[in-house]
Amino acid sequence: MPLSPHVPELGALELLLDVVATGSIGAAGRRHGVTQQAASARLRTLERQVGFAVLERRARGTRLTEAGTAFAAWAARVVEAAADLDTGLTALRHRGSARLRLAASMTVAEHLVPGWLAALRAHGGVEQITLTATNSAAVADLVRAGVVDLGLVEGPDPLADLSQVVVGTDDLVLVVAPDHPWARRRRPVAAALLARTPLVTREVGSGTRTALEQALGTPGPAPVLELSTATAVRESVRAGLGPAVLPRLAVAGDLRDGRLVPVGLTGVDLGRRLRAVWVGPTGRPPAGPARDLVATATARAHPPEPRRKGDAGGVTPRCSSSPHH
Template sequence: MANLIDSRQLLAFATLARHGSFTSAAKELFLTQSAVSHAIKSLETELGVRVFDRIGKKAHLTLAGERLLVHADRILREMQDARSGIEELQNWGQSRLRIGASTTACQYLLPSVLREFKQSFPECVIRVEPADSPEMGEALRANEIDLALMLRPPNREDIEFRPLFNDTLELYVAPSHPWVKRKDLTTEERSATTFILYNKGTYTYRMVTEYLRAAGVTMHNPIEMGSMEAAKELVKIGLGVGVFARWVAQKELREGSLVALPIGDEPLSREWGFGHLRGRQLGLAEETFLGLFESAAETLNLDPPKAAA
Protein backbone atom coordinates (compact mmCIF):
# COMPACT_ATOMS: atom_id res chain seq x y z
CA MET A 1 0.00 0.00 0.00
CA ALA A 2 1.54 3.25 -1.16
CA ASN A 3 1.44 6.73 0.41
CA LEU A 4 0.76 5.59 3.97
CA ILE A 5 1.34 8.18 6.69
CA ASP A 6 4.37 7.47 8.85
CA SER A 7 3.24 6.56 12.37
CA ARG A 8 6.01 8.68 13.92
CA GLN A 9 4.82 11.71 11.97
CA LEU A 10 1.26 10.97 13.05
CA LEU A 11 2.29 10.76 16.70
CA ALA A 12 4.21 14.03 16.46
CA PHE A 13 1.19 15.66 14.80
CA ALA A 14 -1.30 14.44 17.45
CA THR A 15 1.00 15.43 20.32
CA LEU A 16 1.58 18.91 18.89
CA ALA A 17 -2.16 19.31 18.28
CA ARG A 18 -2.82 18.50 21.94
CA HIS A 19 -0.19 20.89 23.33
CA GLY A 20 -0.14 23.63 20.69
CA SER A 21 3.54 24.07 21.53
CA PHE A 22 6.59 22.57 19.83
CA THR A 23 8.49 22.79 23.13
CA SER A 24 5.87 20.84 25.08
CA ALA A 25 5.37 18.30 22.31
CA ALA A 26 9.11 17.67 22.04
CA LYS A 27 9.37 17.25 25.80
CA GLU A 28 6.59 14.63 25.87
CA LEU A 29 8.06 12.73 22.92
CA PHE A 30 11.66 12.97 24.24
CA LEU A 31 12.71 14.62 20.97
CA THR A 32 14.27 17.93 20.02
CA GLN A 33 12.05 20.75 18.79
CA SER A 34 13.78 20.56 15.42
CA ALA A 35 12.91 16.86 15.16
CA VAL A 36 9.22 17.59 15.83
CA SER A 37 9.30 20.48 13.36
CA HIS A 38 10.91 18.25 10.72
CA ALA A 39 8.27 15.54 11.25
CA ILE A 40 5.45 18.06 10.78
CA LYS A 41 7.06 19.57 7.66
CA SER A 42 7.52 16.11 6.16
CA LEU A 43 3.90 15.25 6.94
CA GLU A 44 2.66 18.46 5.31
CA THR A 45 4.85 17.82 2.26
CA GLU A 46 3.45 14.30 1.84
CA LEU A 47 -0.15 15.48 2.29
CA GLY A 48 0.30 18.58 0.15
CA VAL A 49 -1.49 20.81 2.71
CA ARG A 50 -0.65 22.73 5.87
CA VAL A 51 -1.97 21.09 9.02
CA PHE A 52 -0.81 23.86 11.38
CA ASP A 53 -0.69 27.63 11.30
CA ARG A 54 2.37 28.91 13.18
CA ILE A 55 1.44 32.05 15.11
CA GLY A 56 4.29 33.19 17.31
CA LYS A 57 5.30 30.23 19.45
CA LYS A 58 1.90 28.54 19.15
CA ALA A 59 0.75 26.01 16.58
CA HIS A 60 -2.94 26.12 15.62
CA LEU A 61 -4.70 23.42 13.61
CA THR A 62 -5.89 24.33 10.15
CA LEU A 63 -9.16 22.93 8.81
CA ALA A 64 -7.19 20.10 7.19
CA GLY A 65 -5.40 19.53 10.51
CA GLU A 66 -8.68 19.29 12.41
CA ARG A 67 -9.91 16.66 9.98
CA LEU A 68 -6.66 14.72 10.19
CA LEU A 69 -6.75 14.78 14.02
CA VAL A 70 -10.05 12.86 14.08
CA HIS A 71 -8.38 10.01 12.20
CA ALA A 72 -5.04 10.32 13.98
CA ASP A 73 -6.52 9.88 17.45
CA ARG A 74 -8.40 6.77 16.37
CA ILE A 75 -5.41 5.27 14.55
CA LEU A 76 -3.01 5.85 17.45
CA ARG A 77 -5.52 4.47 19.94
CA GLU A 78 -6.02 1.34 17.84
CA MET A 79 -2.26 0.93 17.51
CA GLN A 80 -1.92 1.10 21.29
CA ASP A 81 -4.78 -1.35 21.76
CA ALA A 82 -3.13 -3.72 19.29
CA ARG A 83 0.15 -3.61 21.19
CA SER A 84 -1.56 -4.01 24.56
CA GLY A 85 -3.61 -6.93 23.30
CA ILE A 86 -0.55 -8.72 21.92
CA GLU A 87 1.44 -8.15 25.09
CA GLU A 88 -1.43 -9.47 27.18
CA LEU A 89 -1.63 -12.63 25.06
CA GLN A 90 2.13 -13.09 25.28
CA ASN A 91 2.31 -12.49 29.03
CA TRP A 92 -1.01 -13.67 30.47
CA GLY A 93 -1.78 -11.88 33.70
CA GLN A 94 0.89 -9.22 33.12
CA SER A 95 -1.58 -6.73 31.68
CA ARG A 96 -2.59 -3.33 32.99
CA LEU A 97 -5.80 -1.95 34.39
CA ARG A 98 -6.36 1.81 34.23
CA ILE A 99 -9.50 2.93 36.04
CA GLY A 100 -11.03 6.35 36.48
CA ALA A 101 -13.28 6.92 39.49
CA SER A 102 -14.40 9.72 41.78
CA THR A 103 -12.55 10.13 45.07
CA THR A 104 -15.70 8.94 46.85
CA ALA A 105 -15.88 5.73 44.81
CA CYS A 106 -12.13 5.23 45.32
CA GLN A 107 -12.66 5.34 49.06
CA TYR A 108 -15.88 3.36 49.46
CA LEU A 109 -16.32 1.05 46.47
CA LEU A 110 -13.01 0.12 44.84
CA PRO A 111 -10.70 -1.18 47.63
CA SER A 112 -12.39 -4.54 48.23
CA VAL A 113 -12.77 -5.20 44.49
CA LEU A 114 -9.15 -4.32 43.75
CA ARG A 115 -7.94 -6.57 46.57
CA GLU A 116 -9.80 -9.55 45.12
CA PHE A 117 -8.76 -8.66 41.57
CA LYS A 118 -5.09 -8.54 42.57
CA GLN A 119 -5.35 -12.10 43.85
CA SER A 120 -6.38 -13.27 40.37
CA PHE A 121 -3.96 -11.00 38.47
CA PRO A 122 -0.94 -10.54 40.76
CA GLU A 123 1.27 -9.23 37.95
CA CYS A 124 -1.27 -6.76 36.58
CA VAL A 125 -0.23 -3.12 36.75
CA ILE A 126 -3.14 -1.19 38.30
CA ARG A 127 -3.56 2.55 38.08
CA VAL A 128 -6.53 4.47 39.48
CA GLU A 129 -7.08 8.04 38.32
CA PRO A 130 -9.32 10.11 40.65
CA ALA A 131 -11.72 12.20 38.59
CA ASP A 132 -15.40 13.07 38.48
CA SER A 133 -17.78 11.83 35.79
CA PRO A 134 -17.61 14.89 33.47
CA GLU A 135 -13.81 14.62 33.33
CA MET A 136 -13.66 10.88 32.74
CA GLY A 137 -15.16 11.05 29.26
CA GLU A 138 -12.21 13.19 28.21
CA ALA A 139 -9.79 10.81 29.92
CA LEU A 140 -11.28 7.88 27.99
CA ARG A 141 -11.00 9.73 24.69
CA ALA A 142 -7.40 10.72 25.47
CA ASN A 143 -6.57 7.04 26.20
CA GLU A 144 -5.51 7.95 29.74
CA ILE A 145 -7.84 5.34 31.28
CA ASP A 146 -9.48 2.16 30.01
CA LEU A 147 -12.56 2.01 32.27
CA ALA A 148 -14.46 4.77 34.04
CA LEU A 149 -16.69 4.15 37.06
CA MET A 150 -19.18 6.90 36.41
CA LEU A 151 -22.78 8.04 36.29
CA ARG A 152 -24.51 7.44 32.97
CA PRO A 153 -23.14 10.21 30.75
CA PRO A 154 -25.60 12.42 28.86
CA ASN A 155 -25.38 12.35 25.06
CA ARG A 156 -22.06 10.55 24.72
CA GLU A 157 -22.32 8.47 21.57
CA ASP A 158 -18.61 7.59 21.65
CA ILE A 159 -18.82 6.03 25.12
CA GLU A 160 -20.35 2.62 25.73
CA PHE A 161 -21.98 2.49 29.17
CA ARG A 162 -22.42 -0.77 31.09
CA PRO A 163 -24.95 -0.30 33.95
CA LEU A 164 -23.94 -1.79 37.31
CA PHE A 165 -26.16 -0.42 40.06
CA ASN A 166 -28.55 2.34 41.06
CA ASP A 167 -28.56 4.41 44.21
CA THR A 168 -30.79 7.06 45.76
CA LEU A 169 -29.74 10.40 47.20
CA GLU A 170 -31.13 11.32 50.62
CA LEU A 171 -30.91 14.18 53.09
CA TYR A 172 -28.63 13.65 56.09
CA VAL A 173 -28.78 15.58 59.35
CA ALA A 174 -27.31 15.36 62.85
CA PRO A 175 -29.47 13.44 65.40
CA SER A 176 -30.15 16.72 67.23
CA HIS A 177 -31.44 18.48 64.13
CA PRO A 178 -35.07 19.67 64.45
CA TRP A 179 -35.98 18.00 61.15
CA VAL A 180 -35.53 14.55 62.74
CA LYS A 181 -38.85 14.90 64.58
CA ARG A 182 -40.69 16.38 61.61
CA LYS A 183 -42.64 14.32 59.10
CA ASP A 184 -43.50 17.07 56.64
CA LEU A 185 -41.16 19.90 55.73
CA THR A 186 -42.36 22.96 53.89
CA THR A 187 -40.63 24.36 50.83
CA GLU A 188 -39.79 27.46 52.84
CA GLU A 189 -38.06 25.40 55.53
CA ARG A 190 -36.01 23.54 52.96
CA SER A 191 -35.05 26.79 51.25
CA ALA A 192 -33.99 28.34 54.55
CA THR A 193 -31.46 25.62 55.39
CA THR A 194 -27.81 25.40 54.34
CA PHE A 195 -27.15 22.52 51.96
CA ILE A 196 -23.77 20.82 52.03
CA LEU A 197 -22.99 19.34 48.63
CA TYR A 198 -20.08 17.61 46.94
CA ASN A 199 -18.10 19.30 44.16
CA LYS A 200 -19.99 21.82 42.05
CA GLY A 201 -18.59 20.45 38.79
CA THR A 202 -20.14 16.98 39.13
CA TYR A 203 -23.26 15.48 37.57
CA THR A 204 -24.58 14.85 41.09
CA TYR A 205 -24.41 18.51 42.04
CA ARG A 206 -26.36 19.35 38.88
CA MET A 207 -28.93 16.62 39.59
CA VAL A 208 -29.52 17.85 43.15
CA THR A 209 -29.85 21.51 42.18
CA GLU A 210 -32.26 20.70 39.33
CA TYR A 211 -34.33 18.41 41.59
CA LEU A 212 -34.63 21.01 44.35
CA ARG A 213 -35.39 23.78 41.87
CA ALA A 214 -38.21 21.71 40.37
CA ALA A 215 -39.59 21.21 43.90
CA GLY A 216 -39.58 24.96 44.46
CA VAL A 217 -36.60 24.86 46.84
CA THR A 218 -34.07 27.67 46.46
CA MET A 219 -30.56 27.00 47.77
CA HIS A 220 -28.98 30.04 49.38
CA ASN A 221 -25.19 29.89 49.62
CA PRO A 222 -24.73 26.11 49.67
CA ILE A 223 -21.43 24.82 51.05
CA GLU A 224 -19.42 23.00 48.38
CA MET A 225 -16.96 20.37 49.58
CA GLY A 226 -14.25 18.46 47.74
CA SER A 227 -14.32 15.64 50.28
CA MET A 228 -17.31 13.55 51.28
CA GLU A 229 -15.74 12.80 54.66
CA ALA A 230 -15.38 16.51 55.38
CA ALA A 231 -18.96 17.11 54.25
CA LYS A 232 -20.25 14.49 56.69
CA GLU A 233 -18.31 16.08 59.54
CA LEU A 234 -19.95 19.45 58.85
CA VAL A 235 -23.37 17.79 58.93
CA LYS A 236 -22.54 16.08 62.24
CA ILE A 237 -21.83 19.40 63.95
CA GLY A 238 -25.08 20.86 62.65
CA LEU A 239 -23.64 23.28 60.11
CA GLY A 240 -26.12 22.21 57.46
CA VAL A 241 -27.97 19.41 55.68
CA GLY A 242 -26.00 16.97 53.54
CA VAL A 243 -27.09 15.13 50.41
CA PHE A 244 -25.46 11.69 50.13
CA ALA A 245 -26.06 8.18 48.90
CA ARG A 246 -26.62 5.59 51.61
CA TRP A 247 -23.46 3.64 50.74
CA VAL A 248 -21.43 6.73 51.62
CA ALA A 249 -22.97 7.06 55.10
CA GLN A 250 -23.37 3.41 56.20
CA LYS A 251 -20.90 3.75 59.08
CA GLU A 252 -22.54 6.92 60.40
CA LEU A 253 -26.01 5.40 60.17
CA ARG A 254 -24.89 2.34 62.13
CA GLU A 255 -23.31 4.41 64.91
CA GLY A 256 -26.19 6.90 64.95
CA SER A 257 -24.14 10.01 64.20
CA LEU A 258 -26.25 10.83 61.12
CA VAL A 259 -29.94 10.42 60.33
CA ALA A 260 -31.32 9.90 56.82
CA LEU A 261 -34.43 11.75 55.61
CA PRO A 262 -36.25 11.71 52.24
CA ILE A 263 -35.01 14.40 49.91
CA GLY A 264 -38.54 15.06 48.66
CA ASP A 265 -41.81 13.51 47.60
CA GLU A 266 -40.13 11.58 44.78
CA PRO A 267 -36.83 9.67 45.05
CA LEU A 268 -33.74 11.09 43.38
CA SER A 269 -31.96 8.12 41.81
CA ARG A 270 -28.68 7.79 39.96
CA GLU A 271 -27.47 5.10 37.56
CA TRP A 272 -23.87 3.98 37.95
CA GLY A 273 -21.83 1.89 35.60
CA PHE A 274 -18.53 1.52 33.79
CA GLY A 275 -17.87 3.41 30.60
CA HIS A 276 -15.34 2.66 27.88
CA LEU A 277 -14.81 3.86 24.34
CA ARG A 278 -17.38 2.43 21.99
CA GLY A 279 -15.99 -0.31 19.78
CA ARG A 280 -13.08 -1.08 22.10
CA GLN A 281 -12.84 -4.78 22.97
CA LEU A 282 -12.24 -5.34 26.67
CA GLY A 283 -9.46 -7.67 27.72
CA LEU A 284 -9.62 -10.58 30.14
CA ALA A 285 -8.40 -8.48 33.07
CA GLU A 286 -11.00 -5.78 32.46
CA GLU A 287 -13.86 -8.26 32.08
CA THR A 288 -12.77 -10.01 35.28
CA PHE A 289 -12.68 -6.72 37.15
CA LEU A 290 -16.19 -5.83 35.98
CA GLY A 291 -17.50 -9.22 37.12
CA LEU A 292 -15.92 -8.79 40.55
CA PHE A 293 -17.43 -5.33 40.87
CA GLU A 294 -20.90 -6.63 40.02
CA SER A 295 -20.55 -9.21 42.81
CA ALA A 296 -19.31 -6.56 45.25
CA ALA A 297 -22.28 -4.33 44.46
CA GLU A 298 -24.58 -7.08 45.69
CA THR A 299 -22.73 -7.39 49.02
CA LEU A 300 -22.93 -3.62 49.51
CA ASN A 301 -26.72 -3.82 49.05
CA LEU A 302 -26.57 -1.60 45.99
CA ASP A 303 -29.64 -1.85 43.78
CA PRO A 304 -29.05 -3.71 40.50
CA PRO A 305 -29.55 -1.70 37.30
CA LYS A 306 -33.13 -1.43 36.11
CA ALA A 307 -33.97 -3.51 33.06
CA ALA A 308 -34.47 -1.56 29.85
CA ALA A 309 -38.08 -1.05 28.89
Protein backbone atom coordinates in the same frame (compact mmCIF):
# COMPACT_ATOMS: atom_id res chain seq x y z
CA MET B 1 -8.98 -19.26 -0.90
CA PRO B 2 -8.74 -15.47 -1.36
CA LEU B 3 -11.84 -13.42 -0.59
CA SER B 4 -13.94 -12.05 -3.42
CA PRO B 5 -13.38 -8.36 -4.30
CA HIS B 6 -17.05 -7.87 -3.38
CA VAL B 7 -16.26 -8.19 0.36
CA PRO B 8 -16.07 -4.68 1.91
CA GLU B 9 -13.37 -3.67 4.36
CA LEU B 10 -14.10 -3.84 8.07
CA GLY B 11 -14.44 -0.09 8.67
CA ALA B 12 -17.21 0.17 6.09
CA LEU B 13 -19.10 -2.67 7.78
CA GLU B 14 -18.79 -0.92 11.16
CA LEU B 15 -20.10 2.30 9.63
CA LEU B 16 -23.08 0.47 8.12
CA LEU B 17 -23.93 -1.15 11.46
CA ASP B 18 -23.81 2.24 13.16
CA VAL B 19 -26.26 3.58 10.56
CA VAL B 20 -28.56 0.69 11.46
CA ALA B 21 -28.13 1.42 15.19
CA THR B 22 -28.76 5.17 14.92
CA GLY B 23 -31.08 5.33 11.91
CA SER B 24 -29.01 8.23 10.60
CA ILE B 25 -25.98 8.49 8.32
CA GLY B 26 -25.00 11.76 10.01
CA ALA B 27 -25.09 10.24 13.51
CA ALA B 28 -23.12 7.20 12.35
CA GLY B 29 -20.57 9.49 10.73
CA ARG B 30 -20.11 11.41 13.98
CA ARG B 31 -19.35 8.14 15.76
CA HIS B 32 -16.57 7.58 13.24
CA GLY B 33 -15.33 11.17 13.29
CA VAL B 34 -16.33 11.98 9.71
CA THR B 35 -18.89 14.29 8.11
CA GLN B 36 -22.26 13.10 6.84
CA GLN B 37 -21.04 13.67 3.27
CA ALA B 38 -17.96 11.50 3.83
CA ALA B 39 -20.04 8.78 5.48
CA SER B 40 -22.53 8.81 2.58
CA ALA B 41 -19.72 8.54 0.05
CA ARG B 42 -18.22 5.58 1.90
CA LEU B 43 -21.58 3.81 2.00
CA ARG B 44 -22.15 4.38 -1.72
CA THR B 45 -18.73 2.82 -2.36
CA LEU B 46 -19.79 -0.16 -0.25
CA GLU B 47 -22.98 -0.56 -2.29
CA ARG B 48 -21.05 -0.46 -5.56
CA GLN B 49 -18.66 -3.05 -4.19
CA VAL B 50 -21.32 -5.54 -3.08
CA GLY B 51 -23.40 -4.93 -6.21
CA PHE B 52 -26.79 -4.01 -4.74
CA ALA B 53 -28.54 -1.29 -2.74
CA VAL B 54 -28.05 -1.78 0.98
CA LEU B 55 -29.76 1.36 2.30
CA GLU B 56 -32.98 3.14 1.47
CA ARG B 57 -32.53 6.85 2.10
CA ARG B 58 -35.63 8.77 3.17
CA ALA B 59 -36.37 12.28 4.42
CA ARG B 60 -37.09 10.90 7.91
CA GLY B 61 -34.01 8.72 8.09
CA THR B 62 -32.30 5.73 6.56
CA ARG B 63 -33.31 2.09 6.68
CA LEU B 64 -32.08 -1.19 5.23
CA THR B 65 -33.38 -2.63 2.01
CA GLU B 66 -34.52 -6.26 2.01
CA ALA B 67 -31.11 -7.35 0.70
CA GLY B 68 -29.44 -4.94 3.09
CA THR B 69 -31.13 -6.60 6.07
CA ALA B 70 -29.54 -9.94 5.25
CA PHE B 71 -26.21 -8.29 4.49
CA ALA B 72 -26.21 -6.36 7.80
CA ALA B 73 -26.80 -9.57 9.76
CA TRP B 74 -23.75 -11.16 8.12
CA ALA B 75 -21.76 -7.96 8.63
CA ALA B 76 -22.57 -7.99 12.35
CA ARG B 77 -21.10 -11.49 12.67
CA VAL B 78 -17.94 -10.40 10.85
CA VAL B 79 -17.49 -7.33 13.08
CA GLU B 80 -18.09 -9.40 16.21
CA ALA B 81 -15.48 -11.94 15.09
CA ALA B 82 -13.04 -9.11 14.38
CA ALA B 83 -13.66 -7.71 17.87
CA ASP B 84 -12.88 -11.15 19.34
CA LEU B 85 -9.67 -11.21 17.31
CA ASP B 86 -8.78 -7.74 18.61
CA THR B 87 -9.42 -8.89 22.17
CA GLY B 88 -7.18 -11.91 21.73
CA LEU B 89 -4.38 -9.89 20.17
CA THR B 90 -4.53 -7.35 22.99
CA ALA B 91 -4.38 -10.11 25.58
CA LEU B 92 -1.33 -11.65 23.89
CA ARG B 93 0.45 -8.30 23.65
CA HIS B 94 -0.04 -7.57 27.34
CA ARG B 95 0.40 -11.09 28.68
CA GLY B 96 2.74 -11.03 31.68
CA SER B 97 2.71 -7.23 31.97
CA ALA B 98 -0.97 -6.46 32.48
CA ARG B 99 -1.78 -3.09 33.99
CA LEU B 100 -4.97 -1.22 34.72
CA ARG B 101 -5.30 2.56 34.61
CA LEU B 102 -8.51 3.40 36.39
CA ALA B 103 -10.36 6.60 37.32
CA ALA B 104 -13.37 6.60 39.61
CA SER B 105 -15.72 9.08 41.23
CA MET B 106 -14.97 9.76 44.87
CA THR B 107 -17.85 7.67 46.24
CA VAL B 108 -17.08 4.68 44.06
CA ALA B 109 -13.33 4.96 44.69
CA GLU B 110 -13.75 5.09 48.46
CA HIS B 111 -16.49 2.54 49.02
CA LEU B 112 -16.55 0.03 46.14
CA VAL B 113 -13.30 -0.02 44.17
CA PRO B 114 -11.12 -1.47 46.99
CA GLY B 115 -13.28 -4.60 47.18
CA TRP B 116 -13.40 -4.95 43.40
CA LEU B 117 -9.62 -4.60 43.09
CA ALA B 118 -8.98 -7.10 45.87
CA ALA B 119 -11.13 -9.66 44.06
CA LEU B 120 -9.37 -8.87 40.78
CA ARG B 121 -5.90 -9.27 42.27
CA ALA B 122 -6.91 -12.53 43.93
CA HIS B 123 -7.54 -14.03 40.50
CA GLY B 124 -4.20 -12.78 39.12
CA GLY B 125 -3.67 -11.38 35.65
CA VAL B 126 -2.93 -7.78 36.66
CA GLU B 127 0.44 -6.62 37.94
CA GLN B 128 0.05 -2.84 38.15
CA ILE B 129 -3.02 -0.78 39.06
CA THR B 130 -3.25 3.00 39.18
CA LEU B 131 -6.38 4.70 40.49
CA THR B 132 -7.30 8.36 40.14
CA ALA B 133 -10.15 9.47 42.42
CA THR B 134 -11.95 12.62 41.28
CA ASN B 135 -15.47 13.78 40.42
CA SER B 136 -17.55 12.11 37.70
CA ALA B 137 -17.09 14.89 35.13
CA ALA B 138 -13.31 14.72 35.47
CA VAL B 139 -13.39 10.92 35.24
CA ALA B 140 -15.22 11.15 31.92
CA ASP B 141 -12.64 13.65 30.64
CA LEU B 142 -9.77 11.31 31.57
CA VAL B 143 -11.44 8.47 29.68
CA ARG B 144 -12.03 10.63 26.59
CA ALA B 145 -8.39 11.76 26.62
CA GLY B 146 -7.10 8.18 26.82
CA VAL B 147 -5.33 8.86 30.12
CA VAL B 148 -7.12 5.88 31.73
CA ASP B 149 -8.46 2.59 30.38
CA LEU B 150 -11.71 2.64 32.32
CA GLY B 151 -13.79 5.13 34.28
CA LEU B 152 -16.37 4.59 37.01
CA VAL B 153 -18.94 7.35 37.38
CA GLU B 154 -22.16 8.20 39.20
CA GLY B 155 -25.20 9.97 37.85
CA PRO B 156 -28.77 9.64 36.65
CA ASP B 157 -28.05 9.72 32.92
CA PRO B 158 -25.67 7.88 30.58
CA LEU B 159 -22.88 9.77 28.82
CA ALA B 160 -23.80 9.97 25.14
CA ASP B 161 -20.25 9.92 23.75
CA LEU B 162 -18.84 6.99 25.77
CA SER B 163 -19.58 3.28 25.82
CA GLN B 164 -20.84 2.17 29.21
CA VAL B 165 -22.45 -0.50 31.33
CA VAL B 166 -24.26 -0.27 34.68
CA VAL B 167 -22.18 -1.92 37.43
CA GLY B 168 -24.29 -1.01 40.46
CA THR B 169 -26.84 1.29 42.03
CA ASP B 170 -26.92 3.69 44.95
CA ASP B 171 -29.38 6.24 46.24
CA LEU B 172 -28.88 9.69 47.70
CA VAL B 173 -30.18 10.43 51.18
CA LEU B 174 -30.93 13.72 52.94
CA VAL B 175 -29.01 13.83 56.24
CA VAL B 176 -28.74 16.26 59.15
CA ALA B 177 -26.99 16.42 62.51
CA PRO B 178 -28.95 14.96 65.46
CA ASP B 179 -29.62 18.45 66.86
CA HIS B 180 -30.91 19.90 63.57
CA PRO B 181 -34.66 20.78 63.58
CA TRP B 182 -35.28 18.39 60.69
CA ALA B 183 -33.99 15.49 62.81
CA ARG B 184 -37.23 15.72 64.83
CA ARG B 185 -39.46 16.32 61.83
CA ARG B 186 -42.31 13.84 61.55
CA ARG B 187 -43.34 14.63 57.98
CA PRO B 188 -41.07 14.17 54.95
CA VAL B 189 -39.41 17.23 53.47
CA ALA B 190 -41.07 18.21 50.20
CA ALA B 191 -38.90 18.53 47.10
CA ALA B 192 -39.86 22.21 46.80
CA LEU B 193 -38.62 22.93 50.34
CA LEU B 194 -35.36 21.09 49.72
CA ALA B 195 -34.87 22.99 46.45
CA ARG B 196 -34.89 26.35 48.25
CA THR B 197 -32.81 25.26 51.26
CA PRO B 198 -29.07 26.13 51.30
CA LEU B 199 -27.12 22.88 51.64
CA VAL B 200 -23.61 21.68 52.28
CA THR B 201 -22.68 20.33 48.85
CA ARG B 202 -20.00 18.78 46.68
CA GLU B 203 -18.32 20.84 43.96
CA VAL B 204 -19.73 21.46 40.48
CA GLY B 205 -19.01 18.37 38.35
CA SER B 206 -19.64 15.93 41.19
CA GLY B 207 -22.02 13.13 40.24
CA THR B 208 -23.82 13.59 43.56
CA ARG B 209 -24.47 17.28 42.97
CA THR B 210 -25.46 16.75 39.33
CA ALA B 211 -27.93 14.01 40.26
CA LEU B 212 -29.53 16.17 42.97
CA GLU B 213 -29.86 19.24 40.72
CA GLN B 214 -31.37 17.18 37.91
CA ALA B 215 -33.82 15.48 40.29
CA LEU B 216 -34.95 18.83 41.73
CA GLY B 217 -34.92 20.59 38.36
CA THR B 218 -32.92 23.52 39.74
CA PRO B 219 -29.43 24.27 41.08
CA GLY B 220 -31.06 25.80 44.16
CA PRO B 221 -29.66 28.64 46.28
CA ALA B 222 -25.96 29.20 46.90
CA PRO B 223 -24.53 26.40 49.08
CA VAL B 224 -23.76 26.92 52.75
CA LEU B 225 -20.41 25.31 51.97
CA GLU B 226 -18.96 23.69 48.84
CA LEU B 227 -16.45 20.87 49.36
CA SER B 228 -14.54 18.44 47.16
CA THR B 229 -15.17 15.14 48.98
CA ALA B 230 -18.15 13.36 50.50
CA THR B 231 -16.12 12.86 53.68
CA ALA B 232 -15.69 16.62 54.10
CA VAL B 233 -19.40 17.20 53.45
CA ARG B 234 -20.34 14.50 55.96
CA GLU B 235 -18.11 15.95 58.68
CA SER B 236 -19.50 19.45 58.04
CA VAL B 237 -23.05 18.16 58.50
CA ARG B 238 -22.04 16.42 61.72
CA ALA B 239 -20.57 19.74 62.91
CA GLY B 240 -23.95 21.40 62.41
CA LEU B 241 -23.24 23.50 59.32
CA GLY B 242 -26.40 22.41 57.55
CA PRO B 243 -28.22 19.58 55.76
CA ALA B 244 -26.69 17.66 52.87
CA VAL B 245 -27.72 15.10 50.29
CA LEU B 246 -25.10 12.35 50.15
CA PRO B 247 -24.71 8.83 48.74
CA ARG B 248 -26.03 6.23 51.13
CA LEU B 249 -22.74 4.37 50.64
CA ALA B 250 -20.90 7.34 52.14
CA VAL B 251 -23.05 7.73 55.26
CA ALA B 252 -24.14 4.18 56.07
CA GLY B 253 -21.92 3.95 59.16
CA ASP B 254 -22.98 7.37 60.48
CA LEU B 255 -26.66 6.53 60.04
CA ARG B 256 -26.21 3.20 61.78
CA ASP B 257 -24.40 4.77 64.74
CA GLY B 258 -26.69 7.81 65.04
CA ARG B 259 -24.05 10.41 64.17
CA LEU B 260 -26.30 11.53 61.31
CA VAL B 261 -30.08 11.37 60.98
CA PRO B 262 -31.84 10.53 57.70
CA VAL B 263 -34.72 12.79 56.72
CA GLY B 264 -37.56 11.53 54.56
CA LEU B 265 -38.20 13.17 51.20
CA THR B 266 -41.29 13.35 49.05
CA GLY B 267 -41.79 14.35 45.45
CA VAL B 268 -38.31 13.45 44.23
CA ASP B 269 -36.51 10.25 43.20
CA LEU B 270 -32.86 10.20 44.25
CA GLY B 271 -31.94 6.74 42.97
CA ARG B 272 -29.00 6.61 40.57
CA ARG B 273 -26.83 4.20 38.65
CA LEU B 274 -23.10 3.59 38.84
CA ARG B 275 -21.52 3.07 35.42
CA ALA B 276 -18.25 1.86 33.94
CA VAL B 277 -17.35 3.99 30.90
CA TRP B 278 -14.74 3.59 28.17
CA VAL B 279 -13.83 4.53 24.62
CA GLY B 280 -14.53 1.67 22.22
CA PRO B 281 -17.22 -0.74 21.09
CA THR B 282 -20.50 -0.71 22.99
CA GLY B 283 -20.85 -3.69 25.30
CA ARG B 284 -17.15 -4.59 25.07
CA PRO B 285 -14.95 -2.94 27.73
CA PRO B 286 -11.22 -2.84 26.89
CA ALA B 287 -9.69 -6.31 26.90
CA GLY B 288 -7.71 -7.52 29.88
CA PRO B 289 -7.93 -6.22 33.46
CA ALA B 290 -10.46 -3.48 32.60
CA ARG B 291 -12.94 -6.03 31.29
CA ASP B 292 -12.23 -8.32 34.25
CA LEU B 293 -12.93 -5.46 36.66
CA VAL B 294 -16.28 -4.71 34.98
CA ALA B 295 -17.20 -8.40 35.24
CA THR B 296 -16.22 -8.43 38.93
CA ALA B 297 -18.22 -5.29 39.73
CA THR B 298 -21.28 -6.49 37.82
CA ALA B 299 -21.19 -9.89 39.51
CA ARG B 300 -21.05 -8.27 42.95
CA ALA B 301 -23.94 -5.95 42.11
CA HIS B 302 -26.05 -8.85 40.82
CA PRO B 303 -25.02 -11.99 42.71
CA PRO B 304 -26.52 -15.25 41.42
CA GLU B 305 -29.65 -16.40 43.23
CA PRO B 306 -29.20 -19.55 45.33
CA ARG B 307 -30.60 -22.67 43.73
CA ARG B 308 -33.93 -23.82 45.09
CA LYS B 309 -34.49 -27.39 46.10
CA GLY B 310 -35.27 -29.39 43.01
CA ASP B 311 -33.27 -27.23 40.61
CA ALA B 312 -31.09 -29.19 38.23
CA GLY B 313 -27.55 -28.73 39.47
CA GLY B 314 -25.07 -27.51 36.90
CA VAL B 315 -27.66 -27.15 34.15
CA THR B 316 -28.45 -23.73 32.75
CA PRO B 317 -31.68 -23.44 30.75
CA ARG B 318 -31.14 -22.34 27.16
CA CYS B 319 -32.75 -19.00 26.42
CA SER B 320 -32.92 -16.73 23.44
CA SER B 321 -30.73 -13.65 23.47
CA SER B 322 -31.71 -10.17 22.43
CA PRO B 323 -29.42 -7.34 21.39
CA HIS B 324 -28.72 -4.67 23.97
CA HIS B 325 -28.77 -1.03 23.11
